Amino acid sequence: MKRQIRARKGFQFLAQRLYIFINSFSVNISLVHILQITELPSSILHQRFLLSLLHCYRNMASNEVEVDDKAEWSAKNEGKFIRILHEHVKKGDMQTSTFKKKIWNEISDELFAETTKRYLVPQLKSKFNRLRKKHREFSDLIEHTGFGWDPIANTVTASEEVWATYIKRVSGVKPYRKKGLEHYEILGEIFNTSTATGQLHYASI
Structure with missing residues (x-):
């Protein structure tokens, strides 16, 4: 349970930094840019996971998806x-x-x-x-x-x-x-x- 909580918090932190980066500059960024802005080596998170996350936040930045919060x-x-x-x-x-x-x-x-x-x-x-x-x-x-x-x-x-x-x-x-x-x-x-x-x-x- 504690490991799942830590993983969830880690994902939220990464997602937040990704969105702030995208929202402040441009939606046209690459996986390399993600690794640079988060200062994470590519081996820590699976490439497909990062690309999926990037796709999600590109949609948020470009389409202004409403968030249920x-x-x-x-x-x-x-x-x-x-x-x-x-x-x-x-x-x-x-x-x-x-x-x-x-x-x-x-x-x-x-x-x-x-x-x-x-x-x-x-x-x-x-x-x-x-x-x-x-x-x-x-x-x-x-x-x-x-x-x-x-x-x-x-x-x-x-x-x-x-x-x-x-x-x-x-x-x-x-x-x-x-x-x-x-x-x-x-x-x-x-x-x-x-x-x-x-x-x-x-x-x-």
Whole structure:
């Protein structure tokens, strides 16, 4: 069991370094480049294994494959991630509905500096998209007829009948019966950027 854990950690470390290298420079790299960047002799890992790993991360870098990493996000780390996103939005770094590659790399480094946990760019984008979905669902919920929201207590009020009917249609809002979406207003400033980005940028000057 301990050997399997060590092997898994070793693979994760290698995979992380590979992705950072690919994401920072180019997806057009060879096996020789991999061995150079990881400083590992070719005899340590089988060549086919390395090529398979390289193929996987080429896909991640070029196709932006979404990563399912829900279990890896603590509430504390999520809060720090949201704050970092908000700071970049205030600086005007979100040009459309997302950030450019350079900014995502900066966000990854900033989050690592605060949490000592390395989240890869695809993981950050995946979390970003989930937060956007949650914000949209919660916005629709509190704007729906029959619902009320107390922003101070962050609680949603509605009759049992209204809740039951709405949850049948949108099951993802069920947790909000106990407590509203955390960081809702800050998320609104992040995702409602079509009108807010410029205002946030000038307000921070």
